[in-house]
Amino acid sequence: MxxxxxxxxxxxxxxxxxxxxxxxxxxSAYQPAGxxxxxxxxxxxxxxxPAIETKVDENAPAIGSSTAPKKEIVVKxxxxxIEKDDNNERELYDFYVIMGSFSNSDxxxxxxxxxxxxxxxxxxxxxxxGLLRVSTLGTxxxxxxxxxxxxxxxxxxxHSDVWLLKTQK
Numbered sequence: 001m002x003x004x005x006x007x008x009x010x011x012x013x014x015x016x017x018x019x020x021x022x023x024x025x026x027x028s029a030y031q032p033a034g035x036x037x038x039x040x041x042x043x044x045x046x047x048x049x050p051a052i053e054t055k056v057d058e059n060a061p062a063i064g065s066s067t068a069p070k071k072e073i074v075v076k077x078x079x080x081x082i083e084k085d086d087n088n089e090r091e092l093y094d095f096y097v098i099m100g101s102f103s104n105s106d107x108x109x110x111x112x113x114x115x116x117x118x119x120x121x122x123x124x125x126x127x128x129x130g131l132l133r134v135s136t137l138g139t140x141x142x143x144x145x146x147x148x149x150x151x152x153x154x155x156x157x158x159h160s161d162v163w164l165l166k167t168q169k
Contacts, residue, residue, distance in 0.1 A: 073149055074163035080133060083124040093138035095145040096125060096165040097152070100134045108132035125165070133165060142166075 082090055099115060099122070102108040108124050111134045115122040125133040137148050145164050153160045 070150070071153065071160065073146060075166055076163065077166040077168050079128050079168040080125040080165070083126055083132065085124075090123065090138070092167060092169070094140045094167055095138070095142050096133070096135040096167070097137040097145050097148050098133050098163050098165050099136050099152075099159060102132045102134070103130065105132060108134050135165070136162075 080092070080096075082092060100108070100111045102111070105124075112122045112124055115134070115136055120136045122134060122136050123138065125135055127133060136152075137145060139145050142164075149162050149164060152162050
């Protein structure tokens, strides 16, 4: 009999404790933000945003605007070879403006053909990693390549991701 009485007592305490927790959880769920149980406003401190550092030349005009900053030109250095086709025996330049990179040669040839159809001289380069780089200009002058990149970004926004390849010899 004593065991039954203790069991009922423990059960009663457990159930009454759960109701208290449920009530306090339900009450707090419907309180407006920034108030406590007594209805008095609590102080809420704003979270600090993490600092993000970007490098932009503030003096340079952006594409299509004379006041916004320019998009940074990506420059990669790698060893490449010129893919041979029927009529090219070209020299390897120091800099190339890269319009696209592909692992599939058919895709590289399609981009080369579309650039040629638009009146742009182009060629396919192969990196040591096996990627095919489609270039629209080869030059030994970095400034000439950078100027063409800016021109492409202004005139053809769909190619705004062009980048500069510096050949490693």
